[in-house]
Amino acid sequence: MMSAHAQTAGQIAGAAASPERAEAAIVVDRLCKSYNGRRVVDELSFSVRRGEVFALLGPNGAGKTTTVETLEGYRRPDSGSVRVLGLDPIRDAARLKPLIGVMLQQDGLYPALRPREVLQLFASYYRQPQPIDQLLERVGIDPGTRTSCRRLSGGQKRRLALALALVGNPQLLFLDEPTAGMDPQARLATWEIIRELKAQGVTILLTTHLMDEAERLADRVAIIDHGRLIALDTPDRLTGVANATIVRFVAPAGLDCRALAALPAVQRAEEVRPGSYLLEAEPQSMPAVLADLTAWLRDQGITLTELRVGHGSLEDLFLRLTGAEMRE
Amino acid sequence: MTTLANTSQSGQSQPQSSQAAPFLQQVGAQIKAELLLTSRRGENILVTLILPVILLIFFASLKIIPVTSGSVINFLLPGILALAIMASGMVHLGISTAYERYYGVLKRLGATPLPRSGLIMAKIVAVLLLEVVQVILLGGIAFLFYGWHPTGSPALAILVLALGTITFAALGLAMAGSLRAETTLAVANGLYLLFLLIGGGILPLDHLPAPLAILAQYLPAAAFTQSLQAALSAGAPFPGAALLTLLIWMLLILVVAIRAFRWE
Structure with a gap:
């Protein structure tokens, strides 16, 4: 956790000072915003590199x-x-709008129009839009459907909203909770599209409640709470895989924690819940810890069912940093 | 650096294709969409076309309108036209825009290259085209079945229609941009009924109780209707007072609409 903070501060300072800043797709500098006297965004600073998924x-x-x-x-x-x-998003709006694609939390579809009609309309705002039938198929909507947007499922509306964001070939995509309301299959398909876009060099800023979404898609993750930045780094560094001091594993309840703690590289062992164990060690001795642990389990004739190196999931980290529950 | 590699890669796969279409092309596409939306919603057709036609046929056929001078149809047609314009601007444009705001359509359009001015222009043109259909339909029925002949001043009639359109379209948009969608629905329909009863388009104002007639005189509906009646009657005096009242309402409502309109 300390290291996450230190890296955060270092990266922001670095981004502000280095010549890379001119290349940044997004620069947020000490942004503040209040509604009715309540600070919603409080001295928030970060920057997003071109081609990055943030x-x-x-x-x-x-x-x-x-x-x-x-x-x-x-x-x-x-x-x-x-x-x-x-560009300045308000002053240079006319120049910026053609370059960005946007998926808001509310889909903003005309309820009475069919998916193809809405996409056709949005395509006509651009000089060289994407071919609309291909784009509809790419997001998994039948271009020939006569169903009006009003009758689409929540997940289908979300996918159509994604197509609307993509139709103008944006350099930069804003995706505000892109997979909310999607079933797992549609979610995977959407993640695949986001990966393809990244491979094409599109910069993507996404917000999400879903830890695995952030972990799987993002090059870097910024955790914010009460409008302040509390951590910013790659998912691996945030979850501590790169700098691990903790091993968690799941095995039958009631293992001998004193014996585990006595393993050479292990500093501390604890059964945090019945069948759920936590070992602490120095980061450099992590490979030895894993070898010792599995050898010990072999000698005892025990099979573990889960093993995770690092602080745990982004969700664990999030809970520790904010003390708040993530809600869908 | 990776940044540079990514930039050149994106340069290859997406060669400067992120450009807005020409303004008029955007507005043209938006007009098409607005007309498609109008035709898709049965209640729009009902309130802007079917209802005025029914009112015209009903009151022209029953001969229950207490007209003191001139023919029934010469009195009735301008009144029904005025009601039809109110239906297009206040009821149809107001309610449909209110729901577009409610569904986040207006907000979403704000992130596209279509400027706000382009959206408003498209809505105005779509309403004007709808009004052309209304004028042809109602005028045609009056001409074919009730012996109506165009008289009066076409130039003045077009001016009055334009002022009325701006007034009631702005009234609809003022409500759509500041009230909840359900409230706009209720208020727009309520005002329409009120204007039907005391707008002077069907019942002459001098048949109303005196205090109500005086009040009605100062409302935009009567001002619009009386101006149009005068413009479409041969030898009628210039409707100075009514036109001035309409003009004041127009400016007032426009200011309110521009100040009160919220896109989200």
Whole structure:
């Protein structure tokens, strides 16, 4: 946790000072925004590199959507500044709008139109839009469907909203909870599209409640709470895989923790819940810990069912940093 | 650095294709969509086309309108036209825009290259096209079945129609941009009924109780209706007072609409 904070501060300072800043797709600099005297975004700073997938993670009311909507030009900062593709989202709106693709929390579809009609309309705002039938098929919607948007399922609406965000070939995508309301299959398909877009060089800023979404898609994750940045790093570093001091494993309840603690590389062993164990060790002795642990289990004739190196999931980290439950 | 590699890679796969379409092309597509939306919603057709036609046929056929001078149809057609314009601007445009706001459509459009001015322009053109259909339909029925002949001043009639359109479209948008969608629905329909009863388009105002008639005189519906009646009557005096009342309402409502409108 300490290391996460230290890296966060270092990266922001580095981004502000280095020449890379000119190349940044998004720069947020000491952004503040209040509603009715309540600070929703509080001195928030971060930058997103071109071609990067960047996730904003935080509980409800953490300021994620306010931040994204400021970048999209919907909100004016109280103080601080934002730059998007080198432009001011409000003053340079006409130049910026054709370059970005947006998926808001509310899909904003015309209920009476069919998916193809809505996409056709949005395509006509751009000089060289994507071929719309291919795009519909890519997000898993039948281009020939006569169903109106009103009657689409929540997941289908979300996928159509993604197609609307993509139709203008954006350089930068804002995805505000892109997979909310999708079934697991559609979610996987959407993740695949996001990976393809990244491979094409599209910069993506996404907000999400889903830890695994952030972990699997994002190059870097910013955790915000009460409008403040509390951690920013790669998912691996945040979850501590790169700098692990902890091994968690699941095995039958009642193992001898004193014997485990006596293993050469292990500093401490604890059964945190029946059948759920935690070992602590120095980061450099982690390979030895794993070898010792599995050898010990072999000698006891025990099979473990789960093994995880590091602080745990992003969810664990999140709970520790914010003390807040993530809600869908 | 990876940043540079990514930039050049994106340069290859997406060669400067993120450009807005020409403004008029965007507005043209938006007009098509607005017309498609109008035709999709049965209640729009009902309130803007079917209802005025029924009102015209009903009151022209029953001859229960207490007209003191001139023919029934010469009195009735301008009144029904005025009601039809109110239905297009206040009821149809107001309610459909209110629901577009409610569903987040207006907000979502704000993130596209379509400027706000382009959206408003498209909505105005779509309403004007709907009004052309209304004028042809109602005028045609009056001409074919009730012996109506165009008289009066076409130029003045078009001016009055334009002022009325702006007034009631702005009234609809003012409600759509500031009230909840359900409230807009209720208020727009309520006002329409009120204007039908005391707008002077079906019942002449001098048949109303005096205090109500005086009040009605100062409302935009009567001002619009009386201006149109005068414009479509041969030899009628210039409707100075009514036109001035309408003009004041138009400016007032426009200011309110511009100040009160919220896109989300």
